[in-house]
Amino acid sequence: xxxxxxxxLRVDLNSGDFDVEDLGPDFARKYIGAQGTASKILMDEIDxxxxxxxxxxxxxxxxxxxxxxxxxxxxxxxxxxxxxxTGGIAFxxxxxxxxxxxxxxxxxxxxxEGKAEEPAYLWIHNNEVELRSARELWGKTVSETExxxxxxxxxxxxxxxxxxxxxxxxGENLVRMSAIMNDLNRAAxxxxxxxxxxxxxxxxxxxxxxxxIPIAKPQEFQAAVAKALAEVKASPVASQAFPMLGSSSxxxxxxxxxxxxxxxxxxxxxxxxxxxxxxxxxxxFLVRNRGCxxxxxxxxxxxxxxxxxxxxxxxxxxYETNWIAASCGIYDPAALLKFNALCNELGLDTIDTGSTIxxxxxxxxxxxxxxxxxxxxxxxxxxxxxxxxTKQIAYRQGFGDLMAEGGYTMAEKYGHPxxxxxxxxxxxxxxxVRNVKGMAVNMATxxxxxxxxxxxxxxxxxxxxxxxLDPLTIEGKADLVKTLQDEIAGIMDAGxxxxxxxxxxSPPTMFEQLETVTxxxxxxxxxxxxxxxxxxxxxxxxxRAGITKEQDAIPKRFFEEPATDGPNKGRALDPQxxxxxxxxxYALRGxxxxxxxxxxxxxxxxxxxxxxxxLPN
Amino acid sequence: xxxxxxxxxxxxxxxxxxxxxxxxxxxxxxxATVDDLLNTLGISEKEQKLLVINGVSQxxxxxxxxxxxxxxxxxLIFPPxxxx
Numbered sequence: 001x002x003x004x005x006x007x008x009l010r011v012d013l014n015s016g017d018f019d020v021e022d023l024g025p026d027f028a029r030k031y032i033g034a035q036g037t038a039s040k041i042l043m044d045e046i047d048x049x050x051x052x053x054x055x056x057x058x059x060x061x062x063x064x065x066x067x068x069x070x071x072x073x074x075x076x077x078x079x080x081x082x083x084x085x086t087g088g089i090a091f092x093x094x095x096x097x098x099x100x101x102x103x104x105x106x107x108x109x110x111x112x113e114g115k116a117e118e119p120a121y122l123w124i125h126n127n128e129v130e131l132r133s134a135r136e137l138w139g140k141t142v143s144e145t146e147x148x149x150x151x152x153x154x155x156x157x158x159x160x161x162x163x164x165x166x167x168x169x170x171g172e173n174l175v176r177m178s179a180i181m182n183d184l185n186r187a188a189x190x191x192x193x194x195x196x197x198x199x200x201x202x203x204x205x206x207x208x209x210x211x212x213i214p215i216a217k218p219q220e221f222q223a224a225v226a227k228a229l230a231e232v233k234a235s236p237v238a239s240q241a242f243p244m245l246g247s248s249s250x251x252x253x254x255x256x257x258x259x260x261x262x263x264x265x266x267x268x269x270x271x272x273x274x275x276x277x278x279x280x281x282x283x284x285f286l287v288r289n290r291g292c293x294x295x296x297x298x299x300x301x302x303x304x305x306x307x308x309x310x311x312x313x314x315x316x317x318x319y320e321t322n323w324i325a326a327s328c329g330i331y332d333p334a335a336l337l338k339f340n341a342l343c344n345e346l347g348l349d350t351i352d353t354g355s356t357i358x359x360x361x362x363x364x365x366x367x368x369x370x371x372x373x374x375x376x377x378x379x380x381x382x383x384x385x386x387x388x389x390t391k392q393i394a395y396r397q398g399f400g401d402l403m404a405e406g407g408y409t410m411a412e413k414y415g416h417p418x419x420x421x422x423x424x425x426x427x428x429x430x431x432x433v434r435n436v437k438g439m440a441v442n443m444a445t446x447x448x449x450x451x452x453x454x455x456x457x458x459x460x461x462x463x464x465x466x467x468x469l470d471p472l473t474i475e476g477k478a479d480l481v482k483t484l485q486d487e488i489a490g491i492m493d494a495g496x497x498x499x500x501x502x503x504x505x506s507p508p509t510m511f512e513q514l515e516t517v518t519x520x521x522x523x524x525x526x527x528x529x530x531x532x533x534x535x536x537x538x539x540x541x542x543x544r545a546g547i548t549k550e551q552d553a554i555p556k557r558f559f560e561e562p563a564t565d566g567p568n569k570g571r572a573l574d575p576q577x578x579x580x581x582x583x584x585x586y587a588l589r590g591x592x593x594x595x596x597x598x599x600x601x602x603x604x605x606x607x608x609x610x611x612x613x614x615l616p617n
Numbered sequence: 618x619x620x621x622x623x624x625x626x627x628x629x630x631x632x633x634x635x636x637x638x639x640x641x642x643x644x645x646x647x648x649a650t651v652d653d654l655l656n657t658l659g660i661s662e663k664e665q666k667l668l669v670i671n672g673v674s675q676x677x678x679x680x681x682x683x684x685x686x687x688x689x690x691x692x693l694i695f696p697p698x699x700x701x
Binding site for chain 2: 235236237238240241242244245246247248249250252253256257258269278279299318319320430452453456458459462463464465467468499500503566567568
């Protein structure tokens with residue numbers, strides 16, 4: 001078979017020893033790769049009830065069979081662990097070049113166990129694996145860490161081509177919304193994955209690999225890649241909107257249709273949004289665009305701000321960072337770019353960091369959060385406060401120490417947890433769901449906490465891809481959510497293909513690349529079934545960790561506070577409609593409405609018989 | 618009747634003279650459709666677009682072009698976009 005190298009690098013930080021294990025073909029066939037294979041290992045090797053920041057947690061870096069093979073947009077991999085933010089399973093995806101380099105070095109996965117006695121970083125150069133001291137690196141920012149590690153590599157050519165993933169001060173300080181960064185500005189941002197790395201005293205993994213990746217059916221694969229590239233070229237979204245405006249091409253559209261959240265989800269349509277849109281960033285600040293490995297979309301790129309007070313360099317923010325500015329009521333592109341650059345440099349998730357600050361702004365506005373606690377008169381629209389609080393969170397200074405525990409913990413301390421907009425204690429992403437009904441179910445059932453990624457119903461409900469559905473109806477939405485969640489989990493996420501590429505290449509074309517890379521003799525439906533298997537496995541982990549079906553819930557705000565402006569003014573989500581969709585979703589999933597667990601029949605159907613004994617009586 | 622139009626990205630080149638930022642008011646005959654509006658602006662049928670009429674997205678396959686307009690309607694014209 002191809003795509004996989006068949007090797008897992010297992011590193012024990014307690015002893016500094018490492019082993020190389022085989023990744024069996026049956027295991028890969030059943031779980032495909034990336035978060036599929038990693039979730040299975042996490043489920044089988046750790047007790048889901050442990051403290052996520054204890055040495056018992058394991059940090060798994062996992063690539064997919066398509067990663068690094070030349071599959072169109074096959075640049076992705078995932079970090080998996082128990083989450084210190086939600087208490088459930090953490091998985092956080094990333095792209096750029098580090099994931100492919102791990103495969104060139106000869107490994108599909110890296111499993112990190114235990115805790116190093118002193119700060120350390122892992123150096124991997126093909127077969128050479130070494131745990132090096134990071135004493136001098138501790139406290140350094142992401143770019144300083146990259147520089148330092150490159151300087152330690154004696155051979156200049158190797159140094160130049162080395163790819164680095166690391167934490168910033170936020171991960172070291174066990175901030176529960178800290179990220180693992182790679183290639184300077186790509187973030188595995190969500191679930192507080194950076195704090196897991198920090199808790200292990202692991203500062204970075206630096207990799208240089210010079211090996212190849214076998215392709216099972218090279219000629220067929222080449223044809224599948226050509227087909228994918230033709231599809232991307234024919235798509236105006238993938239070939240024009242993404243390179244020009246990045247993922248934030250959506251800001252103006254979503255603002256226009258009343259979906260862009262402003263002021264902590266209390267406004268939906270604000271004229272100022274144009275100033276923080278993809279257009280505004282591209283025209284005013286973008287130096288050039290840049291892509292990840294094997295990516296023709298090239299949605300990233302360096303940005304520059306020349307004027308005080310936010311002058312500096314950074315990267316083009318994603319939609320999921322742009323909307324944070326609106327949620328804080330800040331319509332200043334320079335403040336947005338500074339916030340994004342700081343989060344990347346200090347190693348923070350922009351979504352949870354910004355949403356915690358937006359929640360604090362609302363707490364302060366309503367008089368629940370005293371000025372003396374924060375140290376300043378916090379109000380919506382204050383760009384300086386956004387930037388300063390971001391630093392305080394990363395370094396756990398002043399009020400930042402409480403914020404670093406997560407937005408939910410902060411809001412709860414002041415008696416108003418309902419003002420933190422979240423699912424399973426992870427901040428909600430940039431979608432007002434009062435009037436995008438499918439998305440409400442996707443958010444509620446997202447296994448890692450509030451997340452738009454897998455069941456992205458706005459593609460159909462707003463963008464009309466592949467067909468236009470009415471966002472205000474509920475018929476068929478539960479089915480749409482489940483189908484998207486399974487297909488994306490099994491083919492894109494597990495395969496190692498970037499989600500954005502779905503705007504160009506179709507899922508069957510992605511599957512064709514996955515199939516010809518691996519030589520797995522499976523159908524598209526088999527791959528989607530693997531996605532369902534992964535979804536259920538992750539669900540089981542959460543249930544065992546104590547996350548109950550009651551947490552398949554969304555904030556009351558969407559039901560109780562109708563939209564205040566925009567085209568949907570006066571409308572709110574109907575709780576009955578939401579319950580109907582959720583019930584339908586459980587039925588489609590084969591989950592018990594009483595316990596939230598998958599039924600025995602469902603586990604057997606998915607080949608998860610080894611977990612039947614975990615089901616409640 | 619008067620229709621407010623807002624053009625985005627590459628469609629801004631079709632803004633009538635005197636338009637402010639990306640907005641313009643276009644006068645059309647009664648019972649005009651979105652197609653008539655596009656013709657008036659000089660936007661070809663062949664160009665892929667995503668229309669938002671009074672805050673409702675019509676999708677990226679050119680839906681909404683037969684939509685009958687009324688006075689003070691607001692029509693936004695985007696190229697197809699994506700992200701998330």
